[in-house]
Amino acid sequence: MNFLKKYQKEFAEYDKLDHDFIDDDKIWRQLNKCENPAREDVRRVLKKAEQCVRLEPEETAILLQNRDESTIQEMYELAHQLKKEVYGDRIVFFAPLYISDECANNCQYCGFRSSNTAVRRKTLSLDEIEQEVRTMIEEGQKRTVLVYGESPATGIDFMCETIKKVYSVKTRHGEIRRANINCAPLAVDELKKLKEVGIGTFQVFQETYHHQTYREMHPANTIKGHYRWRLYCMDRAQQAGLDDNGLGVLFGLYDWRFEVMGLLYHTIHLEETFNGVGPHTISFPRITPAAGTPFSEHPRYAVSDSDFKKLVAVLRLSVPYTGMICTAREPEKVRREVIQLGVSQIDAGTRIGVGAYTKSKIANQLPGKEQFSIGDSRTLDDVVREICGMHCIPSFCTACYRAGRTGEQFMKVAKSRFVHNYCIPNAIFTLKEYLLDYASDETRLIGEEVLKQHTEQFKGEPVYNTIFKNLRRIENGERDLRL
Ligand code: SF4
Numbered sequence: 001m002n003f004l005k006k007y008q009k010e011f012a013e014y015d016k017l018d019h020d021f022i023d024d025d026k027i028w029r030q031l032n033k034c035e036n037p038a039r040e041d042v043r044r045v046l047k048k049a050e051q052c053v054r055l056e057p058e059e060t061a062i063l064l065q066n067r068d069e070s071t072i073q074e075m076y077e078l079a080h081q082l083k084k085e086v087y088g089d090r091i092v093f094f095a096p097l098y099i100s101d102e103c104a105n106n107c108q109y110c111g112f113r114s115s116n117t118a119v120r121r122k123t124l125s126l127d128e129i130e131q132e133v134r135t136m137i138e139e140g141q142k143r144t145v146l147v148y149g150e151s152p153a154t155g156i157d158f159m160c161e162t163i164k165k166v167y168s169v170k171t172r173h174g175e176i177r178r179a180n181i182n183c184a185p186l187a188v189d190e191l192k193k194l195k196e197v198g199i200g201t202f203q204v205f206q207e208t209y210h211h212q213t214y215r216e217m218h219p220a221n222t223i224k225g226h227y228r229w230r231l232y233c234m235d236r237a238q239q240a241g242l243d244d245n246g247l248g249v250l251f252g253l254y255d256w257r258f259e260v261m262g263l264l265y266h267t268i269h270l271e272e273t274f275n276g277v278g279p280h281t282i283s284f285p286r287i288t289p290a291a292g293t294p295f296s297e298h299p300r301y302a303v304s305d306s307d308f309k310k311l312v313a314v315l316r317l318s319v320p321y322t323g324m325i326c327t328a329r330e331p332e333k334v335r336r337e338v339i340q341l342g343v344s345q346i347d348a349g350t351r352i353g354v355g356a357y358t359k360s361k362i363a364n365q366l367p368g369k370e371q372f373s374i375g376d377s378r379t380l381d382d383v384v385r386e387i388c389g390m391h392c393i394p395s396f397c398t399a400c401y402r403a404g405r406t407g408e409q410f411m412k413v414a415k416s417r418f419v420h421n422y423c424i425p426n427a428i429f430t431l432k433e434y435l436l437d438y439a440s441d442e443t444r445l446i447g448e449e450v451l452k453q454h455t456e457q458f459k460g461e462p463v464y465n466t467i468f469k470n471l472r473r474i475e476n477g478e479r480d481l482r483l
Helices: 008-015 024-033 039-049 057-064 069-087 126-139 156-168 188-196 211-217 227-231 233-239 256-273 305-318 332-339 380-389 407-415 420-437 441-456 463-475
Strands: 090-098 143-147 178-182 245-248 281-283 323-326 345-347 393-395
Touching: 008 227, 024 057, 024 256, 039 057, 039 069, 039 305, 057 256, 057 305, 069 305, 069 420, 090 126, 090 178, 090 380, 090 420, 126 156, 143 156, 156 178, 156 188, 188 233, 211 227, 227 233, 233 245, 233 256, 245 256, 256 305, 305 323, 305 332, 323 332, 380 393, 380 441, 393 420, 393 441, 420 441, 420 463, 441 463
Parallel strands: 090 143, 090 345, 090 393, 143 178, 245 281, 281 323, 323 345
Antiparallel strands: none
């Protein structure tokens, strides 16, 4: 079958819908209605946000349009507080693993687009994947997100083989314990196969929710050109039993305020359709320059650092119980700032070239093989140390998905703000492993201090003994202890 015609039957079904759940005009009406809102209006929304509930679009629009410095500061403080109430001060670490840069699509902004001759195409073999994973594990990684283009070279059966391969690699220091997936939208029968091989979060980013911009960025004669096929991908994932899903936007394609509203409408759609289960994570990458991709050098709607901070805080306030991912696309300074505004997950030690973990010690070394450039190219150890110095606790926890706390179960513990009772002890156990197995002397010193502080906070609680005993067990060589 012609690859580009693969989903024609499904496309036709979506084409029959009168409308989808993103109403561009309505979003703009909502945003325009509350330009420069009064302080009382902002504070009324913040009062509601304190309850740790999802906001309505009209409320989020008020926060997005707020330009008053003093209430923006209040927004930042509350965003930080809410993240701590839900997840504690742990920051979860992961690293992406690019499996292939072959892609049949031709998205204007992407270094992997089919017409880009500056990229030398490569799909990793199973042996090469094993080498990459070994390197990642030896550096301390426990969680990864596998990234694929949309190509006949990386069909669903190949994807499943690669996921099994990633989980099969064991070294003296352990293994990858959670493999999330970032790929093109799939059909339900394909998604069921991903479920069978045990993926963690299934991520598909809409890139832009604005219909016209989506059409301009993604040629109609490509699979990605079909807006609704992408928009309803998480509905199909839920039908296939994949109930931890990750949404995202590529900021810089269209107005950032519109895109935040799009993410919120997507969340509402999922919650209303699937028994309160919204996105497990939201990602908010900004466009960064990619080889052979002039569009990426000067994006029309480039988001400034101050607007970026605002959008991160507004997302945390609007969807307080969802994981927020800030990737290494962002420079160190910006990452430090947004960690204080509600971010709960980051990648570190990241290399995004296909085969790059084996080939280079740091990022940005393979310009002809990378989808974009990395802003924070520090090693995992450097970033772990920095997070320790910020009164946060680095975490490599994978407990929830492995204990079956996904979808509705996860939302229950996250929405009730109970989940940090798992997150912090698990962060303590996984940081302890990291310090023993991988850390530099400098990182170990500050990390042990962080462990002590976080363990002490449980003194007098029943879990204190478990934490204490597990730390001794880890010191004695046991691994992968979790609540
Ligand atoms: S306990 Fe669950 S939510 Fe918390 S860090 Fe671990 S896996 Fe994530």
